Amino acid sequence: MGDIEIVMAMLQGMFIFFLIAGLTCLLSKRLGRRMGRARCSRYMESQDRFVIGQDKYLEIVRIGERILLLGVSQSGIHLLAMLEDNDMIELEKRQPGHNSFVTLLEKMAEKKEELP
Incomplete structure (x- = not known):
């Protein structure tokens, strides 16, 4: 038992x-x-995030029709650029040898020259 x-x-x-x-x-x-x-959120959506280092990353945020590239770190959040839909190239859709970072910088430089 x-x-x-x-x-x-x-x-x-x-x-x-x-x-x-x-x-x-x-x-x-x-x-x-x-x-x-x-x-x-009803009005904002995080599209993508790229971690650069500890507590430092780039964030792409869509607010309505606007697309913002933000730099986030311990010191704060900074607006780096306003993007357009044609700036958003998915990694899978890139052509081999296509350097989208350089292309994006060139586009941003052209837009900056166009500003008054």
Whole structure:
């Protein structure tokens, strides 16, 4: 009888452990979804992010029809450029040997020369 009681106590403990682990998993998934929704915006959308270093990255943000290239660091957020849809070239669609960074800089230099 002593062995059966030990086995039953172990099974009971395992059942309680798995029940608590399962509930914790479900709860964390639900909270994660809610936290994700809290970050959504009706008017802005993050298009892409490129990490440069620790706490430093470039962020492309679409606000309505405007596309902004932002530099983000510990010192603050800086507007680097306003982009257009034709400036947004997806990496998969690039042609081999096509250097889009240089092309983007050339376009920005042309736009800067056009400004009064």
